[in-house]
Amino acid sequence: MLAVEGLTKSFGGFTAVAEVDLVVDPGAIHAVIGPNGAGKTTLFNLVTGVLAPSAGRLTFEGQDVTGWRADRITARGVARTFQNIRLFREMTAVENVMVGAHCRTSGGFLAAVARWPWRPSRAERATVRRAEALLELVGLAAKRDVAADELTLVEQRRLEIARALATEPRLLLLDEPAAGMTPTEIQDANRLIMKIRDRGVTVLLTEHHMSLVMQVSDRITVLNYGRKIAEGSPETVRRDAEVLAAYLGADA
Amino acid sequence: MIDPYTESVLIFLGINTVLALSLALPVSAGLLSLGQGGFMAIGAYASAALTTWYGAPFPLALAVGALLAALAGLAVGFPALRIKGVYLLILTMGFGEIVRIFFLNFEPTGAASGFGGIHQATTLTGVTVTVVVLLLFFAQIRGSRIGRALEALREDELAAEVMGIELTRLKLAAFGVGALIAGLGGALYAHYALFIDSAQFGFHRSAEIFIIVLLGGMGSFWGAVAGAAAVTLLPELLRVIQEWRMTFFGTLLVAMMIWRPWGLIGRPRPRLIPGTPDA
Numbered sequence: 001m002l003a004v005e006g007l008t009k010s011f012g013g014f015t016a017v018a019e020v021d022l023v024v025d026p027g028a029i030h031a032v033i034g035p036n037g038a039g040k041t042t043l044f045n046l047v048t049g050v051l052a053p054s055a056g057r058l059t060f061e062g063q064d065v066t067g068w069r070a071d072r073i074t075a076r077g078v079a080r081t082f083q084n085i086r087l088f089r090e091m092t093a094v095e096n097v098m099v100g101a102h103c104r105t106s107g108g109f110l111a112a113v114a115r116w117p118w119r120p121s122r123a124e125r126a127t128v129r130r131a132e133a134l135l136e137l138v139g140l141a142a143k144r145d146v147a148a149d150e151l152t153l154v155e156q157r158r159l160e161i162a163r164a165l166a167t168e169p170r171l172l173l174l175d176e177p178a179a180g181m182t183p184t185e186i187q188d189a190n191r192l193i194m195k196i197r198d199r200g201v202t203v204l205l206t207e208h209h210m211s212l213v214m215q216v217s218d219r220i221t222v223l224n225y226g227r228k229i230a231e232g233s234p235e236t237v238r239r240d241a242e243v244l245a246a247y248l249g250a251d252a
Numbered sequence: 253m254i255d256p257y258t259e260s261v262l263i264f265l266g267i268n269t270v271l272a273l274s275l276a277l278p279v280s281a282g283l284l285s286l287g288q289g290g291f292m293a294i295g296a297y298a299s300a301a302l303t304t305w306y307g308a309p310f311p312l313a314l315a316v317g318a319l320l321a322a323l324a325g326l327a328v329g330f331p332a333l334r335i336k337g338v339y340l341l342i343l344t345m346g347f348g349e350i351v352r353i354f355f356l357n358f359e360p361t362g363a364a365s366g367f368g369g370i371h372q373a374t375t376l377t378g379v380t381v382t383v384v385v386l387l388l389f390f391a392q393i394r395g396s397r398i399g400r401a402l403e404a405l406r407e408d409e410l411a412a413e414v415m416g417i418e419l420t421r422l423k424l425a426a427f428g429v430g431a432l433i434a435g436l437g438g439a440l441y442a443h444y445a446l447f448i449d450s451a452q453f454g455f456h457r458s459a460e461i462f463i464i465v466l467l468g469g470m471g472s473f474w475g476a477v478a479g480a481a482a483v484t485l486l487p488e489l490l491r492v493i494q495e496w497r498m499t500f501f502g503t504l505l506v507a508m509m510i511w512r513p514w515g516l517i518g519r520p521r522p523r524l525i526p527g528t529p530d531a
Binding site for chain 1: 389391392393396397398399400401403404407408410411412413414415416417418419425429
């Protein structure tokens, strides 16, 4: 589905991501873990076109998408959430999700002028219904008309997922979907991630909560100092000496 | 019948509203401009030349003036929209000055001595119709797909792009349509002032338009209307205090920015998306 080859990103003299190879299989939940500053978020920014790679190749569904702009990558079928939540704060929950549908709908200034002011168009109503269905999926149906700003942290993370799903991705990148959550909330997040996978969306996620990662992931890639140090099933990674060293210190 | 004084105040109120709306659109996408006076000048000179030299009908002159201003908007917008915030302000300000100096030196339109002999074509009815049409346009934008995209762009540019919104295209459209409206305002102005020269479209004009939007509130197009009303009517009402009126007006602005920085019209309440029971 997604193939990353020799992906490198340097900021001046600092290499945040160094020659990373990664293959995400369709239908999988694939986790990227690593200590703080390991390059996980930079990797996400590269895959979603937010940053352009210094070197390497990105292939999505067999098509070379290296250096594509973020909006084109999204249109191609890759969506994401942000670690430091970036919702449209003054817009309501349902509006946030509807913005997510932007690249799957059409209509500019002329279409806006040519509509009936008192009756939404067929396409607009379809967008609203899809947005409502996604809010339902993430458990925010009751918060439909609440400004994103007024939602709790957990609700905001869920809304970000709904908004990302509205772009109709085949690959969804979740950047620390459980950050700042309690164990119960993490269980809910787990269930949601699996529900999304069951809808046929491949998931690539980063996370610090090992309980979540070990439970949901089919495959785990471990980064440290921008390099891939291990990869495999949760059991393999759990036993990997280099991973233990990276997390617990070299003597562990 | 309304007396000529009231009529002239109302016409200027309408023209100021048009100009404020020309800035409200780019502002709704988070783009600030101190160059609206330049677009206004293009609309004013182009339409005046058409009606005065070629006897073109006024509506045609309006349309051509507005379109030329829009073209200028696209030409400026293309390089300008890669930069943000205060840098964009400086760039648009530079554009405004270039336009002013161009008309100051352009012989065919009178250069420094100005362009006179324009016949009056702007009427109170015409201005009112223009304002109403523009307000309907803004009301239609709000809550449409493109309106949501503009709002998303203002709130978080990166998130908007990651949601699949083509930033450059959207910004260019907002800037271009804003310039078009400014050109329209300029054409209306020229056919009421009857004499135009480059000084009328200089930095102070751009700044005035900026102040109107700032005063009214950057959040909504009603803010632009309220701001235009305040900036047009207050100096008139304050004539009683004579030479102190501009000082008073300035003080009022400062007070506004301290106690009510969001403008006369507050932030728009999140509007509700109508439900779809007929699924």
